[in-house]
Structures are given as C-alpha cells and as structure tokens.
Amino acid sequence: MPAIDWTQPWYAPWRDPGEGVATGAESGVPLHDALNAQAPAPVRFVPQEALPAGAAYEQFIFGNRQCPVRPGLHDFFNGLVWHRFPRAKAALNRMQAQEIARDGIGVRRGPVRDAITVFDENGALLSAPDPLWEALRARQWRRLFVDLRPLWAEARLRIFGHALLEQLAVPRKGLTAHVWCGSTALDSGAEADAWLAARCTAEALATKPFTPLPVLGVPGWWPANENFSFYDDSHVFRPRKTAEPTTTTKLAGPARS
Structure with missing residues (x-):
C-alpha cells in the first residue's frame, strides 16, 4: 500500500486509527484484519471474496453487517470512514439497501442513490x-x-x-x-x-x-x-452557471457492484 503523509491537513484527522491500520497492512496483515483490529465499527470487515457473485455490495453490507475489502487505498479509507463516521455510514448504507430493494440495481442509480x-x-x-x-x-x-x-x-x-x-x-x-x-x-x-x-x-x-x-x-x-x-485558473475555479443541467456525477472512485 502506498505510503501516506499523515502530516497533510486532510489526513491529520485520520491519523488515529489510520496509522495503526496502515502499519498492520504494510507488515503483511490482510487489510480487513487490520481494520477489524481497531475499535469496533458497525460492520465487520471481510475479504472481497466473501461477497457472493452477483450480490449487490450495499445490500450485502446491510444484510450481513459485513463490509468486503479489497487491498489498496480505496477500501483502506472506506474502512477508516466506517470507524470515524459510524452512524452516518450506516444511515447511507441503509438507504442504499432500501433503494435497491425497491427498484433493483438498474442501469441508472436514480436521484437518491446517485446523491x-x-x-x-x-x-x-x-x-x-x-x-x-x-x-x-x-x-x-x-x-x-x-x-x-x-x-x-x-x-x-x-x-x-x-x-x-x-x-x-x-x-x-x-x-x-x-x-x-x-x-x-x-x-x-x-x-x-x-x-x-x-x-x-x-x-x-x-x-x-x-x-x-x-x-x-x-x-x-x-x-x-x-x-x-x-x-x-478557471478550469478549476469555475464561475456559477445561470442554469445547470442535472447530470450523473462522475465519481472519483470505481463503481462497486
């Protein structure tokens, strides 16, 4: 896993427990075990292989209280957010599962799942x-x-x-x-x-x-x-448009089925 500069202002609040999880993962402990070794989260972290083929990721978490984890920074930080914001993460997961149960996965997420x-x-x-x-x-x-x-x-x-x-x-x-x-x-x-x-x-x-x-x-x-x-730099600091079309936002991270 790439080294993390915990002195950066955006990472400083995550240093505890992030540094301990990172140290464990770097020493060869599977990431899901390193996350579980910290204070309890609302979910238990499990290897990605625990997610059955074809199962919806969010529904699996909601139904089993288990969060599949892949190696790398993406799921490393997802696990840390579960630790730091347990109530908010659980609320978002519950709504995702409810939306999927009602409407299925579909080609488009719909406004609530997209948000x-x-x-x-x-x-x-x-x-x-x-x-x-x-x-x-x-x-x-x-x-x-x-x-x-x-x-x-x-x-x-x-x-x-x-x-x-x-x-x-x-x-x-x-x-x-x-x-x-x-x-x-x-x-x-x-x-x-x-x-x-x-x-x-x-x-x-x-x-x-x-x-x-x-x-x-x-x-x-x-x-x-x-x-x-x-x-x-107007490519980054863009002026407000008078009217903005509703679009599906391109996300920083990969989709998870």
Missing part, C-alpha cells in the same frame, strides 16, 4: 461562518479565498468521501469535494457524525444539497494557494 454515492465517495462537511458559505454557493472564488481569507480560521473542513481521500494521496489542483453545510458548533467528530446521520434522509439527499469545493484552495491546505493567482 448517496456522490457524498460517500467525494463528500465533505464544512462548518464555516455564513459569509464563507454565501461566497461558496455563489462560486465567488476570489471573495471566498482572498477577501474573506481571515474567516477560514473559524472554519473546519472534514473530508468524508473515501475516494477523495484516496486521490489526495497524490494531490492535484482540480480535486473537488461535494460539501454539506454543517453547523459551526460541530467541534468533535462524534458531533459531526450525529449531525450527518440525522440529515441522511431520502428527502434531503434527493435534492443533492452539496456545493462543489476545490479542496486545495482551502487556506493552509496547499502552499501554492498563498499566491492568489492560484485562484485565477
């Missing part, structure tokens, strides 16, 4: 003062990151999506989180988990209540953004 997958793979929770949220939703990037830069000292960005965490192992400017607006009072990981779990409903997720945020633009997250010309 769940987007957040599960690429989501983040941003607790920030209102002026930052207003600028972010309007995609006023220079106001967000330059004019209001001192306000970021009062903000906290928590990455939730395991595919985004995987891709941040090799950071690149265009990596973007789908962020959910969280209360500025969410000081602990347990509070953030409870907040997310309470809002993980089909009604809320069907509206896709997320806002795109290029994460390396966050002050203190990448040295290059100290030069404010960093935000002049």
Whole structure:
C-alpha cells in the first residue's frame, strides 16, 4: 500500500486509527484484519471474496453487517470512514439497501442513490461562518479565498468521501469535494457524525444539497494557494452557471457492484 503523509491537513484527522491500520497492512496483515483490529465499527470487515457473485455490495453490507475489502487505498479509507463516521455510514448504507430493494440495481442509480454515492465517495462537511458559505454557493472564488481569507480560521473542513481521500494521496489542483453545510458548533467528530446521520434522509439527499469545493484552495491546505493567482485558473475555479443541467456525477472512485 502506498505510503501516506499523515502530516497533510486532510489526513491529520485520520491519523488515529489510520496509522495503526496502515502499519498492520504494510507488515503483511490482510487489510480487513487490520481494520477489524481497531475499535469496533458497525460492520465487520471481510475479504472481497466473501461477497457472493452477483450480490449487490450495499445490500450485502446491510444484510450481513459485513463490509468486503479489497487491498489498496480505496477500501483502506472506506474502512477508516466506517470507524470515524459510524452512524452516518450506516444511515447511507441503509438507504442504499432500501433503494435497491425497491427498484433493483438498474442501469441508472436514480436521484437518491446517485446523491448517496456522490457524498460517500467525494463528500465533505464544512462548518464555516455564513459569509464563507454565501461566497461558496455563489462560486465567488476570489471573495471566498482572498477577501474573506481571515474567516477560514473559524472554519473546519472534514473530508468524508473515501475516494477523495484516496486521490489526495497524490494531490492535484482540480480535486473537488461535494460539501454539506454543517453547523459551526460541530467541534468533535462524534458531533459531526450525529449531525450527518440525522440529515441522511431520502428527502434531503434527493435534492443533492452539496456545493462543489476545490479542496486545495482551502487556506493552509496547499502552499501554492498563498499566491492568489492560484485562484485565477478557471478550469478549476469555475464561475456559477445561470442554469445547470442535472447530470450523473462522475465519481472519483470505481463503481462497486
């Protein structure tokens, strides 16, 4: 498994238990066993071969309380998210299983499953003062990151999506989180988990209540953004369109059947 720089701001909150799991995996312990060796999660981690052929991944997890694991960073971070956000992960998994039970797998996921997958793979929770949220939703990037830069000292960005965490192992400017607006009072990981779990409903997720945020633009997250010309890249910091078509978002991670 590739080495992880736990000093990076996006990884620092995951250092415990991430470093212990990584050390176990690097020493030859199967990843699912290394994940199980940490504090109990709502699911037990099992090798990928435990998933029966043709079985839906999310339904298998929900029905068996077992999460299949493949070697590599993608499932490594997925396991860590189960540890750090157990209530929110369980809520998303329950909704996925319910949607599959009702509609089947199908060619398209549908709005609820699509939103769940987007957040599960690429989501983040941003607790920030209102002026930052207003600028972010309007995609006023220079106001967000330059004019209001001192306000970021009062903000906290928590990455939730395991595919985004995987891709941040090799950071690149265009990596973007789908962020959910969280209360500025969410000081602990347990509070953030409870907040997310309470809002993980089909009604809320069907509206896709997320806002795109290029994460390396966050002050203190990448040295290059100290030069404010960093935000002049319109391929990454795109202006808000007057009307945006509804599309199925391309995810950072591979699909899982």
